[in-house]
Amino acid sequence: MGMVIFSISVLSLLVRLAVSCDDTNFIYNGFKKTDLHFDGIAEVSPNGLLRMTNTTKNQQGHAFHRVPLRFKNNFDGSPCSFSTSFVFAIVSQYTDVSAHGFALVFSPTEERSGALPSQYLGLFNPANNGNASNHVLAVEFDTIFNIEFGDIDNNHVGIDVNGLRSVAAAPASYYAGDVGTFKNLSLFSGEPIQVWVEYNNEDMKLNVTISPVNVAKPSMPLLSSAINLSAIMYEAMYVGFSSSSGSVITSHYVLGWSFRINGQAPALSLSNLPLLPQRNKRKTTTSLKIGLSLAGVVFALGTLSGIGFLVSRKMRFKEVVEDWEIDYMTHRFSYKDLYKATRGFREEELLGVGGFGRVYKGKLPTSNIEVAVKRVSHNSQQAMREFVAEIMSIGRLRHRNLVQLLGYCRRKGEFLLVYEFLPNGSLDKLLFAEQWPTRVDWNQRFQIIKGVASGLFYLHEEWEQVVVHRDIKASNVLLDSEMNGKLGDFGLSRLYDHGSDPNTTTHIVGTMGYIAPELTSTGRATTHTDVFAFGVFVLEVACGRRPIEHGASTDSLNLIDWVRTCWRRGVLAETRDPKLGTDFVMQELELVLKIGLICSHPSPAARPSMRQVVQYLHGDLPLPKLSIAETGSLMST
Known part of the structure; x- marks a missing residue:
């Protein structure tokens, strides 16, 4: 009888071993001595920072753990539990705008062949975005509002399955237990942020938790989504990161990364992570410029001799803003900036003349980004309102083969459209x-x-x-x-x-x-x-x-x-x-x-x-x- 019980116990143990997942784990406290597979512009800096993108525009970078991991049980093909933690930072040239974000990726291949940068995050392209045949799971950290993908804002975390229309998303924030609420967190603040991504194969829940690197792991995740990974994950998958740049100079860094299948990922040694490069003082856009301009005006008004000059200057740059335009304010440029960008709309900057207006080349004074500025005259108030609404709708279009409308400005009977500048012309x-x-x-x-x-x-x-x-x-x-x-x-x-x-x-x-x-x-x-x-x-x-x-x-x-x-x-x-x-x-x-x-x-x-x-x-x-x-x-x- 004892022998029978022993035999049953051994058989039970063998079955459990056949069913269970591998206890695979790794930890990178910095990436100096790691064997990652790189693609695109991703690289490791001398001090061990994994830099996914650099100052090159409209590019993409991939970094995957070189060895594929087994994400399914041998016995019944059910998905394995896993846990991962990493620290990242997004450093933009500006304080209030960033290029496109980056993502943690589970992919059948270590190269995302055919993927595009910018809003596609180096993961997909227009032809395969959303296809079930992709077998890709990603957690995106997105800093651009793309209406075509149903984004909720320009600073959010999302869970993506086979495409960039997230199955779950939330504004970037972390749960502060002391006050019982979520606190907002800027993904492109330039400060390190820690992330925990955990999947439990019993309740099929994928949890995503984030916090500043100096805050302990919050007790409540930012995202918790029920996902059956059986149809998404192959038995062997690569895991890594993907990132892409756009028109704003932005660098995406990963400072450390740990991963474990069938268990809790090892804790990162935060004190041993590589330091981010020393940052120059980052520039701001409209809000700071307006504040400085107003301060200058107040100061100058104190000097009586400068009143006449200031009044004439103010009238030169006076803009038209009405209540109905509030919805489009994020796309609005100041006339003063456009005037400076085009050197006062000099003839030397003229790119072309058509029935719809004159187009000038310009360089925005804050960012030094080259733009094309089209000046259009219009006298009808109702027609102007309809025109703004339609142009701003078109301004939400995002495609690599469409000229990007960056924004607009109104001044008196004049309407100015600001487009990306394309150096080879028509x-x-x-x-x-x-x-x-x-x-x-x-x-x-x-x-x-x-x-x-x-x-x-x-x-x-x-x-x-x-x-x-x-x-x-x-x-x-x-x-x-x-x-x-x-x-x-x-x-x-x-x-x-x-x-x-x-x-x-x-x-x-x-x-x-x-x-x-x-x-x-x-x-x-x-x-x-x-x-x-x-x-x-x-x-x-x-x-x-x-x-x-x-x-x-x-x-x-x-x-x-x-x-x-x-x-x-x-x-x-x-x-x-x-x-x-x-x-x-x-x-x-x-x-x-x-x-x-x-x-x-x-x-x-x-x-x-x-x-x-x-x-x-x-x-x-x-x-x-x-x-x-x-x-x-x-x-x-």
């Missing part, structure tokens, strides 16, 4: 430049076309509302330092809700040659009319010809008809820009030309959606077979 100036160094090669053109298509797809389908641009053309596509194309100038755009009918008619706007034929009869701008203009744009980029070539022969006057005629004759490739020479990929060229013809079809119903166009360009969807009957004739419509 695409049309390079397409039609005479000198060779300014020309755009085929690879660049193909990438620009794909970029603009991705931006339009975002406007039409991915944002919270449908945005119809209404003025797509080469001169409204701007190029950054790496020749990435960004669609800009949203002054004519219209917004409406998904699933609704844009049944309002307006006067016809746009540029001759890009206007869809149905627009002249209905006056209704839709996504179909945008697709038509995109088709013309595509042909313009591939052929190096304007939509209407003044001075050309009758049979080649209209770009669409000329390309269509060449296609019917079987000489489609001859329509390519002669400046390309032989430096192009025939398969890509024919794909682009055919997409241009399909998109510029005279019938709106025959045109593809921008989702389909993106799939055509990336080879994810076969291009429909063209026929003479389908392509029709623009001149006959």
Whole structure:
């Protein structure tokens, strides 16, 4: 009988061992002698700081524990309990604004291939964000308010599953037991913050707790979310950190890190953690400047001889602010700053002149960030109010292929829009430049076309509302330092809700040659009319010809008809820009030309959606077979 009991006990022990998770743990009190896998711009500084990002803009960094860990039981595949603790710091150039944040990540791979920086935190991209096939769990520390991801504010902690729309989020704060409330905590204060992330496989609860590094672990977590990790985690997963930078210079640091599966993570030795670099006095933005300006005015008013000068100066920079603009104040620049940035709107800073205003290059005096400032005159009060509301809605758009609207300013009958500055200017100036160094090669053109298509797809389908641009053309596509194309100038755009009918008619706007034929009869701008203009744009980029070539022969006057005629004759490739020479990929060229013809079809119903166009360009969807009957004739419509 004793032998039977002994045998059962041994068998029970073996079963428990087979079911239990590995007792894996590690601790890094600084990262001088650690074997991490780095990707992007992440690195370890000489004193042992893990620096995820540096002063390089729009980049990403990854640092993963080099060995994958087993997160599931051998016997039944259930998720393991785990616990981790780390100390981080986000140091921004400014006290009241930061670049994008960073995240603790559980990933199937140690490299996030295809991920993007900025709002995507080096984790995802527009194509895979939210896909269940990602198998990614992350705890984000986000310092930018991205409405496209449903962010609650610009200083929050969130739990992310396979995408950046958090399943649980809360403003950054920690529970103070002595007063029984949560105290606010700035993620980008530049001071070290300690984090505890714990998962219990019995109740399937993921808890996230934070506090300043000099405060003991709070008794109540900031976030507590029920998550079944069985469908998310593979048996073996990498764990580490991901971070990304944007347009504001910000550094993300990890000072120490401990981790344990099936137990409590070892306590960090806080006194032995590496020190953060000595910080220069960080700059502030509007609030401090206004305070200093007012102090200067009070002081100067004490001097009678300065009154006349101050009054005239005040009138020069006087702005218009009304009650209804309060909702948009976070986007507002002072006129004085914009005046200084553009050196008084000197002609030497003029970038271009259009029907919608004059655009000047500027450098913001506080941050030294280069911007483009557009000046628009307006006299109608109601029209101004509607315009501000619409522009500010568009100002919430976030996509790598859209020119970012940074803010605005109002002064008397004048309206100023502030955009990110793109050093390579507009695409049309390079397409039609005479000198060779300014020309755009085929690879660049193909990438620009794909970029603009991705931006339009975002406007039409991915944002919270449908945005119809209404003025797509080469001169409204701007190029950054790496020749990435960004669609800009949203002054004519219209917004409406998904699933609704844009049944309002307006006067016809746009540029001759890009206007869809149905627009002249209905006056209704839709996504179909945008697709038509995109088709013309595509042909313009591939052929190096304007939509209407003044001075050309009758049979080649209209770009669409000329390309269509060449296609019917079987000489489609001859329509390519002669400046390309032989430096192009025939398969890509024919794909682009055919997409241009399909998109510029005279019938709106025959045109593809921008989702389909993106799939055509990336080879994810076969291009429909063209026929003479389908392509029709623009001149006959």
